[in-house]
Amino acid sequence: MNRVWRIDGARQTLVLGSREERLASVVYWGAALPADEDLLGLLDADMPDLTGGMLDAYPEVSICPEASRSFPGEPGLVLTDAKGLHLAPRFRYESAVEGEGHLVLTFVDDDLGLVYHAHFAIDPETNILQSHAVLEASQPVRLHWLAAPVFPAPQSCDEMIDFAGRWCGEFQPVRTPWATGGRVRNNRTGRTGHEAFPGLILPGRGATNTGGEACAFHYGWSGGHRMVAEELPDGRRQIQFGHADGTEMALATRFETAPLFSTVSDTGLNGCAVAFQRHLRDRIVTWPDPARPRPVHYNCWEAVYFDHSVDELKEIATRAAALGAERFVLDDGWFGRRDDDTTSLGDWVVDARKYPDGLGPLIDHVRSEGMTFGIWFEPEMVNVASDLFDAHPDWRLGPDDQIPGRQQFCLDMANPEVRDHLHARIAALLSAYEIDYIKWDHNRVLPAPDDAQTRGTYALLDRLRAEFPGVEIESCASGGGRIDFGILSRTQRVWLSDSNDALERLRIQHDAALFLPMAVTGSHVGPRVCHTSGRSHDMRFRAWVAAERHMGFEMDPRELTDAEAATLSRVTAWWKATRDWRSTADILRLDSADASVIAEQQLSGDGARFVVFAGLAQTSAQIAPRPLRLTRLDASARYRLNLVNRDDIVGLSRGTPALKSGPVELSGQYLMRHGVTLPWSFPDRIWVIEGKRL
Incomplete structure (x- = not known):
């Protein structure tokens, strides 16, 4: 039959x-x-x-x-x-x-x-x-x-x-x-x-x-x-x-x-x-507070690494808040005797040398600046140089002679005793302090794949989320190392890449948008000289690329010039003004006639407004910028377009494209069939255009 x-x-x-x-x-x-x-x-x-x-x-x-x-x-x-x-x-x-x-x-x-x-x-x-x-x-x-x-x-x-x-x-x-x-x-x-x-x-x-x-x-x-x-x-x-x-x-x-x-x-x-x-x-994704706007992050990793000083962190927090940050994340280095990456993973107890009065004074200062507080863990890992390994060498996953990664080993997450121990340590900190965010890292691969390991991690995450439903969790994993719908059913943000190089980020974010929305995709403004690529980019480029996704900062704000701080504050204010509708917008990758241009259009759910990010990733082969065709507009409607970062026009742009002098009004049909004409630009720059349906 x-x-x-x-x-x-x-x-x-x-x-x-x-x-x-x-x-x-x-x-x-x-x-x-x-x-x-x-x-x-x-x-x-x-x-x-x-x-x-x-x-x-x-x-x-x-x-x-x-x-x-x-x-x-x-x-x-x-x-x-x-x-x-x-x-x-x-x-x-x-x-x-x-x-x-x-x-x-x-x-x-x-x-x-x-x-x-x-x-x-x-x-x-x-x-x-x-x-x-x-x-x-x-x-x-x-x-x-x-x-x-x-x-x-x-x-x-x-x-x-x-x-x-x-x-x-x-x-x-x-x-x-x-x-x-x-x-x-x-x-x-x-x-x-x-x-x-x-x-x-x-x-x-x-x-x-x-x-x-x-x-x-x-x-x-x-x-x-x-x-x-x-x-x-x-x-x-x-x-x-x-x-x-x-x-x-x-x-x-x-x-x-x-x-x-x-x-x-x-x-x-x-x-x-x-x-x-x-x-x-x-x-x-299940959001702890769906009505809460996505907060601007500040993460201290590329500012201080393992060198934690409460007074310096307070100063950094004050400056980050002044730039527009709404959440301060204390990264690796706060626990055990963690002065480098060779020690203390598994010892999730506050380092009394660095924090003699615990985390309370820093958290109180962060909150007094109007920010919430987040903290870094790498629960699935252990260093041999740790109290945990001394007490439970049998909790290490895999053979004794395995190759270490980043000087660390995996814990056996299928073992309920391991999960109970980790839960107790993490829950103690979440109960003792006002913490609303966990950056959950995973900096090495397993010695051998085992599905029970993943199920054990899921079980620990599920238990913590049930007990602390107001805490948001980021899947970090060296940036991009654990991003999938399984982990995102238990977390609310991913760290897309450890690269804060705006040029690399422009491409990575563009291709990740085939699966990931803006609301979950973390993107930070890094140091003037990127720590992973050695390149230096203008603050305007760094800030606008971060503003494409869930925005944050990850540099020492004390390095900023007055001009850089003003630019970052201005872009952050724009991000806050647009984040509500952009958090539910569709990210549409655009087909650029110029292979040097990486462009996207973020379109609101009702189609009434959009923003276009057009990044010039390298010098164009031709002289005149090719028109950039938009997508999914109402062909019969008219739209007002405005170049948000008009002040970024450079002296070598000597012509008179309409967008340079002010807003333009064009039909959806024209914008989709012909496209918008952009000003000339240096490479490693980005144009930001807002559009509204009239």
């Missing part, structure tokens, strides 16, 4: 079909289908033709492709029994639970005692399709690989875009042409990682940021992932995501993938980006 199911959102339809009671396959996934579509007809129409030299039927690219069906590609499930013998399931239909916008399909293999569940749900407002798989066994088995429900890749897609990176160089798009065979990304570092963000974008032929068809995926798991994008010998394609293979270390009778978030777009890559941004901001 053949069976079909469909679930619908406002802008997409998913149709699944099962032939002869076998595992279901995705028959259709794309723009919304008519309500009266013949679904069994679709199942028949989806059957490809046969020719010589092949099997007499196609093994399905099912939601969990089965090796037992002679499937020629990567199977969706690899497992062995307790004796190590490989199991080859042949699942048959058992049941379906259908509802408005959601579906659960169950298939069984009675001979092997296995049950497979596939869950699907479409969010009608964010246009995100969420799916995950569950495997149950009557006897303990060892899982080597379980894919979330498998999707076909469109045939009209010529290339795929996934993401590589490094410390201070995160979110680097990698474009790979489709060809017979597979692209496999297997991140076995034990955390999401700089090296491989768990995302994939499949642009249709000719798609751009602002136009064309595309679909995209994100795997919401913080422990390392495996991605398979495979073209079979017959030309069919499949997309698989799951935990990194071989990371379920124990025999068990139940396994579950993380959620796979998917979306389709007919408005280019931006359609996918907006869906992810909205879903993360409005469905995944």
